[in-house]
Amino acid sequence: MGVGSFFTSKLDEAIGWARKYSIFQYPFVTACCGMEYMATACSHYDIDRFGAGLPRFSPRQADVLFVVGTISQKMAPVLKRIYDQMTEPKWVVAFGVCTCTGGFYDNYATVQGIDTIIPVDVYIPGCPPRPESVIDGLMKLQDKIATQTQRF
Amino acid sequence: MAEPVRRDFMLGEGAGTGSGGQQNLHVGVGPAHPAMHGIIRIQTEIDGEFIRKADVEIGYLHRAFEKDCEVGGYNNAIPYTDRLNYVSPLINNFAYAAAVEKLLGIEVTERCKFIRTVMSEISRVCDHLTCVGASAMELGAFTVFLYMIKAREYLWELVEDVTGARLTISYGRVGGVKADLPDGFAAKMTTAFKETREVLDEVHRLLTGNRIFMDRMVGVGVLSREETIGYAITGPLLRAAGVGYDVRRAQPHWAYDRVQWEVPTQKDGDNYSRYLVRMAEMEQSMRIAEQALAMMPGGAINVDFEGRPIDPAAYVDQGKQGKTEGLLLVPITLSPNLQGQNRAAWNQVNAHDKRVVLPPKETTYGSIEGLMNHFMLIMEGYGIRPPLGEAYFATEGANGELGFYVVSDGTDRPYRVRCRPPCLPPLAALHRMIEGEQIADLIPTFGSVNMIGGELDR
Amino acid sequence: MQGGQILQRLRDRFGGAVVDTHEHRGDATLVVDRGTLVDALRFCRDEPTLGFDVLMDLTAVDYQRYPGREDGPRFDVVYHLYSLAQNHRVRVKVRVDEDDAAVPTAVDLWPIANWFEREVWDMFGVHFSGHPDLRRLLMYEEFVGHALRKDYPINRRQPLIGPKQ
Ligand code: SF4
Numbered sequence: 001m002g003v004g005s006f007f008t009s010k011l012d013e014a015i016g017w018a019r020k021y022s023i024f025q026y027p028f029v030t031a032c033c034g035m036e037y038m039a040t041a042c043s044h045y046d047i048d049r050f051g052a053g054l055p056r057f058s059p060r061q062a063d064v065l066f067v068v069g070t071i072s073q074k075m076a077p078v079l080k081r082i083y084d085q086m087t088e089p090k091w092v093v094a095f096g097v098c099t100c101t102g103g104f105y106d107n108y109a110t111v112q113g114i115d116t117i118i119p120v121d122v123y124i125p126g127c128p129p130r131p132e133s134v135i136d137g138l139m140k141l142q143d144k145i146a147t148q149t150q151r152f
Numbered sequence: 153m154a155e156p157v158r159r160d161f162m163l164g165e166g167a168g169t170g171s172g173g174q175q176n177l178h179v180g181v182g183p184a185h186p187a188m189h190g191i192i193r194i195q196t197e198i199d200g201e202f203i204r205k206a207d208v209e210i211g212y213l214h215r216a217f218e219k220d221c222e223v224g225g226y227n228n229a230i231p232y233t234d235r236l237n238y239v240s241p242l243i244n245n246f247a248y249a250a251a252v253e254k255l256l257g258i259e260v261t262e263r264c265k266f267i268r269t270v271m272s273e274i275s276r277v278c279d280h281l282t283c284v285g286a287s288a289m290e291l292g293a294f295t296v297f298l299y300m301i302k303a304r305e306y307l308w309e310l311v312e313d314v315t316g317a318r319l320t321i322s323y324g325r326v327g328g329v330k331a332d333l334p335d336g337f338a339a340k341m342t343t344a345f346k347e348t349r350e351v352l353d354e355v356h357r358l359l360t361g362n363r364i365f366m367d368r369m370v371g372v373g374v375l376s377r378e379e380t381i382g383y384a385i386t387g388p389l390l391r392a393a394g395v396g397y398d399v400r401r402a403q404p405h406w407a408y409d410r411v412q413w414e415v416p417t418q419k420d421g422d423n424y425s426r427y428l429v430r431m432a433e434m435e436q437s438m439r440i441a442e443q444a445l446a447m448m449p450g451g452a453i454n455v456d457f458e459g460r461p462i463d464p465a466a467y468v469d470q471g472k473q474g475k476t477e478g479l480l481l482v483p484i485t486l487s488p489n490l491q492g493q494n495r496a497a498w499n500q501v502n503a504h505d506k507r508v509v510l511p512p513k514e515t516t517y518g519s520i521e522g523l524m525n526h527f528m529l530i531m532e533g534y535g536i537r538p539p540l541g542e543a544y545f546a547t548e549g550a551n552g553e554l555g556f557y558v559v560s561d562g563t564d565r566p567y568r569v570r571c572r573p574p575c576l577p578p579l580a581a582l583h584r585m586i587e588g589e590q591i592a593d594l595i596p597t598f599g600s601v602n603m604i605g606g607e608l609d610r
Numbered sequence: 611m612q613g614g615q616i617l618q619r620l621r622d623r624f625g626g627a628v629v630d631t632h633e634h635r636g637d638a639t640l641v642v643d644r645g646t647l648v649d650a651l652r653f654c655r656d657e658p659t660l661g662f663d664v665l666m667d668l669t670a671v672d673y674q675r676y677p678g679r680e681d682g683p684r685f686d687v688v689y690h691l692y693s694l695a696q697n698h699r700v701r702v703k704v705r706v707d708e709d710d711a712a713v714p715t716a717v718d719l720w721p722i723a724n725w726f727e728r729e730v731w732d733m734f735g736v737h738f739s740g741h742p743d744l745r746r747l748l749m750y751e752e753f754v755g756h757a758l759r760k761d762y763p764i765n766r767r768q769p770l771i772g773p774k775q
Contacts, residue, residue: 028184030191031213031606032238035282035319039308042301072609074750075191075212077771078183104231107216107764108757109749116772128319211748218733219757219764254635381694384664384722395694402697540677541634544690544701546666555667555690561676572667572690580725609748 016146019063019089021051023141026062028082031069033096036128045131050138059085064141065118070098071111083118089151091121093141096128103127176204181594183212189286190603192579194586194594201590206583210576213605221569225535226252226326229569234320236571237607239282240275240550242311244607245324248569250405251545251556252326255538256508264328266448269407271314271323272547273437273444274341277348278307279550279602280388280430280437287427287599288359291368296355303351306344313340326536327509338445345438352434359427369424373585373597380421383581387552387574388429389601393421399548411443423600508536535564549574551602575601575608613638616660616700624650629705639701641686647704648714654691654700655719662691662700665716668726670734674760684708685736689716712737733758 027037041047041055048054056062059082071079083092094114097103100123102112114120121144124137182193191212197205217236221229233248234241246268253260260268285300308318313334315321323330359365375385380393390397396415400408416432418425510529515522528534538560546555555572578601585597611619617631617638627646632639642650654662667690673679683705692699704713715738716723727738728747735756738744746753752770755762 029189031215032235032319034189035238038282038286038301039305039318042305043298044302044305069605070213070215072212072214073767073769074214075183076769078212080771082184105215105220107220108762108767109214109216111769111772112767130318211746211750214748216757216764223764257635379721381663382721384666384720386664397694542637542639543635544637544667544699553666553692557667557669557688557690559671567676568671570667570669570671570688572669576725577722580722 012150015150020142020145023052024056024062025064025066027066029068033069033128037068040131040134065092067099068095072109094120094123097125213609217610231322235606237604240279242271242275247547247554248556249324249326251558254545255543262449265406266444269444270441273441276437276550277434280434283602290595299351303348306347310344368596372593373423384577391417392425392429394419407444411440413440423596426600551575573607641703661693661695664692665720666690666692670730672760715740
């Protein structure tokens with residue numbers, strides 16, 4: 001291993017470590033899952049422990065997009081636009097089975113999974129997912145952030 | 153006269169081209185706006201800080217509830233009703249089930265009525281907690297939100313004990329409820345209510361009379377009594393405008409006429425009155441739940457497993473081989489997933505009508521008639537088949553009159569299910585509440601109408 | 611007032627314009643002729659003994675596949691009225707054909723009719739003549755068809771972005 005690549009991989013690790021504990025999320029809350037999102041974010045389950053306690057309600061200042069709740073066909077362009085407005089590096093979490101696959105709303109109004117519109121990093125299934133599974137998903141995301149090749 | 157403010161430096165189409173350089177600005181708020189919980193779009197026309205005109209657009213969470221209901225059997229619609237008003241799903245469950253019961257012309261048991269009353273009121277408290285908490289948060293009072301969610305967490309644990317889920321509970325059934333209340337429910341409820349009362353007390357001290365809060369709420373978002381009625385607004389908003397209409401009082405059902413409670417009203421019809429009404433209602437709801445639980449007939453359910461309890465698997469096997477003789481008399485321990493569906497509990501919470509309610513699990517596994525009965529209700533083309541006709545049933549949802557209008561064509565699927573959403577009328581009148589007020593007042597007003605997307609857009 | 615009395619009062623007043631009345635499961639229902647609809651609604655609202663001051667709900671039902679209604683008028687537009695003072699309810703219905711699916715608006719009587727009627731237009735394609743602003747309420751303008759009609763397949767999607775179907 002050359003000195004250069006040793007350096008970048010260490011730097012990568014350092015940046016990954018820093019990034020994984022400073023998740024600024026944009027909660028794109030549309031539906032019932034939002035109630036469970038609130039529960040997870042509040043004191044009882046306290047996601048601040050994972051460095052994800054501060055929601056930024058502006059896509060430009062956020063780096064993780066939490067898509068929480070059903071996305072309807074009418075809402076899809078809005079979601080896409082918000083995703084496009086976020087700056088790199090960015091990650092997307094599909095929260096709840098509606099965002100993963102459309103859930104049990106197989107009908108004319110509902111998007112059958114947000115990955116048909118935007119790329120998704122972590123899927124958290126459940127209708128709604130319990131706070132425990134949300135935290136699990138969050139930790140998976142942290143792993144992903146920490147180990148990926150960092151671009152900056 | 154002061155110079156008209158020049159706005160041509162601002163963005164916006166044709167800015168500065170109006171008369172004398174003065175022109176109203178069009179600002180879209182939503183559908184995903186940081187300061188609003190809920191996805192609607194408000195097209196405002198603002199003049200300085202004041203909203204001159206507003207056009208509200210909804211439908212961003214339309215999930216085809218009414219169409220989905222037409223696809224499955226009558227009980228299949230229950231999970232969809234959970235997701236209407238997802239903050240108080242129990243009320244939706246029961247209201248829908250009651251509408252179908254009305255269509256069938258059946259009556260549920262006494263104990264079931266009391267269970268529905270207790271659980272509906274717990275749901276209502278959850279809803280009001282979320283509403284007040286979230287709107288306080290949007291005004292900057294984050295502490296209140298944390299406190300209220302803490303209280304809601306206690307109540308949700310209670311709900312989870314009963315239904316098995318925190319939020320999407322699917323606990324109602326046509327003709328009854330899924331299961332009886334678990335052991336130790338009363339004690340847990342007492343604890344949860346004690347915590348909730350403490351939180352309410354704290355919130356009262358934080359908000360009621362708080363100068364900043366009052367400045368944002370008093371006299372803001374006013375809707376006159378006449379307009380409130382004209383817009384068919386019910387629930388806390390109507391009561392805040394001085395009309396004491398509450399479906400639970402006006403057309404009592406379940407156990408509401410057997411408990412003592414009051415309908416809190418205010419007269420100003422502004423955001424502050426709505427806040428006060430909601431705060432008072434939570435206390436009343438807890439009163440109702442406590443009394444109903446104390447009066448609940450049948451008392452606690454104690455299934456006694458004296459004799460020889462046999463392994464459920466062996467029991468089922470025996471049943472499958474046709475050795476059903478005497479099987480019904482053998483007490484068994486059912487898998488915990490089926491809890492509450494055992495005979496003793498079943499008898500108390502379900503209407504005794506074979507055409508509607510699944511038999512208790514012992515009967516299903518233990519006798520051929522029970523098995524056939526079960527299949528008849530589950531198989532496509534059979535199931536619950538109300539006679540031709542239609543029925544409308546209303547109960548008091550957390551936001552007002554929650555009505556279900558069900559039409560039957562005699563088959564096992566609802567021909568049409570219509571939900572009268574309590575949330576829609578206030579949203580239809582939202583422009584009347586915000587026009588002429590400052591743009592900052594949009595936030596508390598929107599918070600006070602407690603818009604719930606699932607129910608609004610269905 | 612009891613349901614029967616309400617219906618009697620309305621039958622007395624509107625006679626020939628009343629197509630049908632029934633009281634299934636205790637819900638008093640009046641079916642009126644389209645031409646008389648607005649008069650009947652106004653009478654319900656303004657007559658003191660009736661006093662139906664709240665238009666609780668307004669919706670429609672597509673009877674295309676209903677036994678006995680296959681070739682009858684296709685849509686029922688359904689009004690649920692409630693009286694705060696008298697604490698009673700009535701259901702008023704009007705039947706319209708598919709080719710001529712239009713009903714006079716009730717916006718002048720109750721402002722809430724505005725949104726309810728937009729929803730019925732959106733979901734069933736029943737037109738409300740005289741409505742000030744008959745746009746879709748829940749679906750988007752690009753959507754073709756009316757979703758709650760019985761002949762609209764439940765999963766025919768019309769995405770704005772993303773893959774088609
Ligand atoms: S996954 Fe379930 S709880 Fe979450 S938004 Fe969809 S329906 Fe609601």
